[in-house]
Amino acid sequence: MSAEPHPTLPPVRLPSDAELARHALVAPLFARAVRLARWAGPHTRVDAGGELAAAQLPEAAAALGFGPADEEGPMLASQAWRVAVDTGLVDVTDPGDGDDGAGDEDGDEEYGTAVPGEDLALVTGGAPGDVLGLWLAALDTVLADAAVPDLDDLVDALDEGGEIDFDRLDWNPSREADFLDGVLANLYLLTVSEHGASDGPIPLPVLAASMVIPEDMGEPTDAVLEQVSEAMMRLDDQFRQLEPIGLVEFRPVDEALMAEADDEEFAAAGSTPGSADGEADDEDVSRYGLVRLTPLGLYGIRARMLEAGVTAPAVGELADKGADALLDAVSGYPEGAAQAEIEQWLSGRELPDAVAELLAAARGADEGGPLRRLRCQQALAPAGPEAERAVRAVLDDPELGGLARVWLSERGVADVPAPDGAMVFWLTVDTIAAQLAADGETAELPLLMRSLTEHHTGFFDQVWRVDHPATAYVLEAMGRMHPDKKAAKEARKAAFKARSRQT
Structure with a gap:
C-alpha cells in the first residue's frame, strides 16, 4: 500500500484478534472461498492460470448454494475460487505437470487439478492471527481486482484484432492501485479522527472530493466537478467489490439518481445537501452513496499501512511499555484515545507504583513537558486514595507540586500546603502551554x-x-x-x- 506517513495519525480502537477472526470467517467472499477449498478434489479441473474450467463453474456455484436460475452464481464462484487459490486455501497443479493433467473429452485441451491446500486447516485449527493472515491475503486479491477497469470499459477498449488497446483504455495499473490506496487511507483517517466522521458513514461524494479537490481551492471549476463525479462513480463500482470481503459497509449510489443528477450535484452532495435551512437530509445524502469501514476493515487498512511504513498506532499496544513511552505517545493522541490507552496501561499495574512511575515520567523542561504533565494529570484523575502517598511525595517538586496540590484538593484531602506565588505562576504557564500543545x-x-x-x-x-x-x-x-x-x-x-x- 502506498501512502504518505502521517506523524499524528490517531490511534484506532480495534476488537480482539479473536473477534476480528470471527468477522473474517463470516465475510461472504472469504466464506465462499473456504467452501470451495473444501469442495476441491480429484474431479476439479483448472486452466493454465489456475482458474476453474468453465464447464465446472455451475458445479462450483451449486456447491455454494446457488441454483441454476441464479445468474450470478458462476461469476461469484469464479471470484471465490480465485481468492481460494491466491490465499493458499487451494493448491493447483498446472496442466502438463507430471501425470496430473487431464484432457477434455476430445483430448484437445489439458487441465490441471486442484486439491485443498495446507492452509485450509488454519481456518478451523489455527490461531486468530492465522485466520487474519489468510483474510489479509484475500483482501490483497480483492483490492487488485477492484483496481481493474470494469468489463464495459475493457470491451470498449478492444482493437480490431480483439486485443486490449491500453492507450484507448487510459488505464495505468500502478496509478489505479495508488488511487484506491489513497481513498482507503482517507476513509481510515476520517474514521479514526476524534472529530471526524467516526460515528457515521461517509458520503461517497465527500470521499471522492477528498481525492480530487485541493484543500486550498476555493470554488471548484466545472472540470474539477466533473473529475469528482467520475471518481465517485469509480468508487461506487470499487466499493461494491470490496463489501463482500468484509472491508466496508456500503450503500451504492441510487441508480435512478445517476440519470437525474449532473456533475455539480454529485460533487456538492454530502457537503450541503438537505433542506432550505441547511440541515442535512439523511435520505438525500444516502442516495449519493454511503461507505463505512468495518472493524475488520480498520484492521486490514491499518495492517497495509504498517507494511508501507506508516505509523498507525492502535489503542492498547503501549500496555507493556514504561510510563515515559506511554506519556510521550499519548501526548499526540486525541483526548478520548489518550484516556483509553492510559486506562489499559493502568489496568495491568499496582496503582501506587504506576502513579509514582507516571509522575516521574511527567518531569522535564523540554518542549513536550507541559503536555506530558497534562496527560499525567488525566491519568491520575480516576485514581483513588491508594494513590495519595505517591502524589504527596512530589508536593515539593517544582514541576509537579502544583499538579499534586490540585489532585489532593479536588479529593478534599486535609493539610494540603498552599502553593507559593512562584508555583502558582509556573503552574499557570505550564497549564496554558499544555492546552496549546x-x-x-x-x-x-x-x-x-x-x-x-x-x-x-x-x-x-x-x-x-x-x-x-x-x-x-x-x-x-x-x-x-x-x-x-x-x-x-x-x-x-x-x-x-x-x-x-x-x-
Missing part, C-alpha cells in the same frame, strides 16, 4: 486564560519572570487571545520582557 488556539482557551489571570493582582507584572521554557510563548498567545483587551496588551508587554530575559 494539545488542541491549539481553541475557542475555550481565552476563557481559561481569563480564569487563571483574573484572580491574581498584577499577574502580568510577575509572570514574565517565571523560569519556564514556555513563558514567552504562552504570554504571546495570551496577547492574541485574552478576551480582555487591557489584559491582552499587558500580556504582549510581558511577552517582550520574557523574550528579553531569555536572551
Whole structure:
C-alpha cells in the first residue's frame, strides 16, 4: 500500500484478534472461498492460470448454494475460487505437470487439478492471527481486482484484432492501485479522527472530493466537478467489490439518481445537501452513496499501512511499555484515545507504583513537558486514595507540586500546603502551554486564560519572570487571545520582557 506517513495519525480502537477472526470467517467472499477449498478434489479441473474450467463453474456455484436460475452464481464462484487459490486455501497443479493433467473429452485441451491446500486447516485449527493472515491475503486479491477497469470499459477498449488497446483504455495499473490506496487511507483517517466522521458513514461524494479537490481551492471549476463525479462513480463500482470481503459497509449510489443528477450535484452532495435551512437530509445524502469501514476493515487498512511504513498506532499496544513511552505517545493522541490507552496501561499495574512511575515520567523542561504533565494529570484523575502517598511525595517538586496540590484538593484531602506565588505562576504557564500543545488556539482557551489571570493582582507584572521554557510563548498567545483587551496588551508587554530575559 502506498501512502504518505502521517506523524499524528490517531490511534484506532480495534476488537480482539479473536473477534476480528470471527468477522473474517463470516465475510461472504472469504466464506465462499473456504467452501470451495473444501469442495476441491480429484474431479476439479483448472486452466493454465489456475482458474476453474468453465464447464465446472455451475458445479462450483451449486456447491455454494446457488441454483441454476441464479445468474450470478458462476461469476461469484469464479471470484471465490480465485481468492481460494491466491490465499493458499487451494493448491493447483498446472496442466502438463507430471501425470496430473487431464484432457477434455476430445483430448484437445489439458487441465490441471486442484486439491485443498495446507492452509485450509488454519481456518478451523489455527490461531486468530492465522485466520487474519489468510483474510489479509484475500483482501490483497480483492483490492487488485477492484483496481481493474470494469468489463464495459475493457470491451470498449478492444482493437480490431480483439486485443486490449491500453492507450484507448487510459488505464495505468500502478496509478489505479495508488488511487484506491489513497481513498482507503482517507476513509481510515476520517474514521479514526476524534472529530471526524467516526460515528457515521461517509458520503461517497465527500470521499471522492477528498481525492480530487485541493484543500486550498476555493470554488471548484466545472472540470474539477466533473473529475469528482467520475471518481465517485469509480468508487461506487470499487466499493461494491470490496463489501463482500468484509472491508466496508456500503450503500451504492441510487441508480435512478445517476440519470437525474449532473456533475455539480454529485460533487456538492454530502457537503450541503438537505433542506432550505441547511440541515442535512439523511435520505438525500444516502442516495449519493454511503461507505463505512468495518472493524475488520480498520484492521486490514491499518495492517497495509504498517507494511508501507506508516505509523498507525492502535489503542492498547503501549500496555507493556514504561510510563515515559506511554506519556510521550499519548501526548499526540486525541483526548478520548489518550484516556483509553492510559486506562489499559493502568489496568495491568499496582496503582501506587504506576502513579509514582507516571509522575516521574511527567518531569522535564523540554518542549513536550507541559503536555506530558497534562496527560499525567488525566491519568491520575480516576485514581483513588491508594494513590495519595505517591502524589504527596512530589508536593515539593517544582514541576509537579502544583499538579499534586490540585489532585489532593479536588479529593478534599486535609493539610494540603498552599502553593507559593512562584508555583502558582509556573503552574499557570505550564497549564496554558499544555492546552496549546494539545488542541491549539481553541475557542475555550481565552476563557481559561481569563480564569487563571483574573484572580491574581498584577499577574502580568510577575509572570514574565517565571523560569519556564514556555513563558514567552504562552504570554504571546495570551496577547492574541485574552478576551480582555487591557489584559491582552499587558500580556504582549510581558511577552517582550520574557523574550528579553531569555536572551
